[in-house]
Amino acid sequence: MVRSETGKARQRALQDRTTVTRGKIIAGAIQVLAHGGVQGLTHRAVAKVAGVSLAATTYHFDTMTEIIEATSRTLLDEYLAGFRRVAARIMGGEEQSIASLGDLVERVVGNALGRDRTRSLAWCELILHGGRRPNGRALTQSWYEQLDEIWHDIALLFDPAASRRAASAAVDMTVGLTFFLHPLGLDQATAKQLLDGRVDVATLLAGISSSAPEQRNVTDPDAGARYVETRQKVLQAAIDVIVEDGAAGISYGRIADVMGMVRSGPSYYFPSIDGLLQCAQMSFFERAKARYRSGLTGQDATGIDADRLLDLTTAIYFREALEFARENIGFYSVWMNAAQNPALRPAVASSLLDLDRAWTRRITAATGKPPDPAVPLRIQALFIGKVIRTIAASLEVADLSRAREDFAAVLRGGQSN
Numbered sequence: 001m002v003r004s005e006t007g008k009a010r011q012r013a014l015q016d017r018t019t020v021t022r023g024k025i026i027a028g029a030i031q032v033l034a035h036g037g038v039q040g041l042t043h044r045a046v047a048k049v050a051g052v053s054l055a056a057t058t059y060h061f062d063t064m065t066e067i068i069e070a071t072s073r074t075l076l077d078e079y080l081a082g083f084r085r086v087a088a089r090i091m092g093g094e095e096q097s098i099a100s101l102g103d104l105v106e107r108v109v110g111n112a113l114g115r116d117r118t119r120s121l122a123w124c125e126l127i128l129h130g131g132r133r134p135n136g137r138a139l140t141q142s143w144y145e146q147l148d149e150i151w152h153d154i155a156l157l158f159d160p161a162a163s164r165r166a167a168s169a170a171v172d173m174t175v176g177l178t179f180f181l182h183p184l185g186l187d188q189a190t191a192k193q194l195l196d197g198r199v200d201v202a203t204l205l206a207g208i209s210s211s212a213p214e215q216r217n218v219t220d221p222d223a224g225a226r227y228v229e230t231r232q233k234v235l236q237a238a239i240d241v242i243v244e245d246g247a248a249g250i251s252y253g254r255i256a257d258v259m260g261m262v263r264s265g266p267s268y269y270f271p272s273i274d275g276l277l278q279c280a281q282m283s284f285f286e287r288a289k290a291r292y293r294s295g296l297t298g299q300d301a302t303g304i305d306a307d308r309l310l311d312l313t314t315a316i317y318f319r320e321a322l323e324f325a326r327e328n329i330g331f332y333s334v335w336m337n338a339a340q341n342p343a344l345r346p347a348v349a350s351s352l353l354d355l356d357r358a359w360t361r362r363i364t365a366a367t368g369k370p371p372d373p374a375v376p377l378r379i380q381a382l383f384i385g386k387v388i389r390t391i392a393a394s395l396e397v398a399d400l401s402r403a404r405e406d407f408a409a410v411l412r413g414g415q416s417n
Contacts, residue, residue: 234270
């Protein structure tokens with residue numbers, strides 16, 4: 001009997017040590033993902049950050065795929081547990097500051113930029129990575145399904161008639177605002193003022209975009225045609241790497257391998273990786289802007305009413321999410337890289353400012369009056385959130401069909417159920 005109890009105690013101790021070690025490894029993986037992206041995730045890097053031996057990481061996780069899946073599930077479990085606690089506090093009357101889905105969106109986004117910043121950045125990296133692989137999209141779809149469910153449960157506490165669609169749209173808004181705000185490097189207080197309408201988004205973006213010298217995707221006008229052609233090929237190779245591996249995967253060596261050049265070759269055309277990333281970022285944006293414009297070809301802004309604007313917005317969303325899914329994965333990968341790389345922030349802010357002005361002009365023309373500054377911001381955020389959901393998860397036609405109604409709710413200046 002004594003031996004049996006001793007054996008059980010030893011087994012429990014071993015299980016506890018295993019749990020603690022796995023927990024350290026996953027915590028280390030979250031740190032690496034937040035600061036170096038999926039491309040920086042190696043057994044050695046995780047072991048160093050986690051404070052465990054390299055042998056421990058390979059013992060508990062044979063591959064990086066296993067670490068990614070375990071980290072994804074851990075983050076999801078933590079988020080779901082957190083939302084359940086919020087629901088319990090609301091039901092118990094202990095939570096007075098959240099009385100609507102809009103309040104919940106602002107709370108979650110604020111936490112993402114503040115106390116949960118590292119976990120949030122890691123989550124963003126995992127979401128984009130998931131869109132690159134079929135098994136990743138399946139895992140991400142499971143993420144969204146469970147988040148939609150718990151958000152709907154919370155919404156029902158505010159309004160017994162709340163629909164699942166409204167909860168799903170709130171999740172998209174949260175994801176979009178998170179991707180919108182992280183790259184700008186805002187602190188939690190400034191972000192709250194922005195979301196509350198106390199800070200003008202255009203003024204904020206203009207200030208950030210002018211904080212560094214303008215970077216242009218141009219070359220010396222005296223450069224030869226061959227130089228210009230090769231430089232463009234280097235840029236395209238960088239874009240291909242970003243689409244495949246993320247912005248953190250960019251290096252001169254990686255690009256040289258793709259192009260069959262000597263290792264030092266790409267640096268001749270782009271003296272710094274930051275400069276290369278800025279040019280790639282601008283190329284992504286210019287391509288997207290050209291596609292948006294083509295979607296509005298022949299459409300006189302003064303002749304588009306609100307219904308037509310919603311139709312066009314939904315059509316452009318469909319095309320971006322379905323036809324240009326992989327390019328958007330690369331696009332948002334560079335955006336998120338700006339969260340850790342201040343040199344990229346002015347270009348992100350400039351792109352967002354351009355979009356904010358375009359939305360403001362279109363909405364003003366469609367409705368006959370300038371919108372509240374929060375409306376273009378939230379339209380952009382919802383658009384981003386929906387694109388991210390679609391490129392990262394396997395969605396059904398029914399999921400896509402809700403888009404127009406969700407855009408309409410924001411355009412009306414509120415949320416509908």
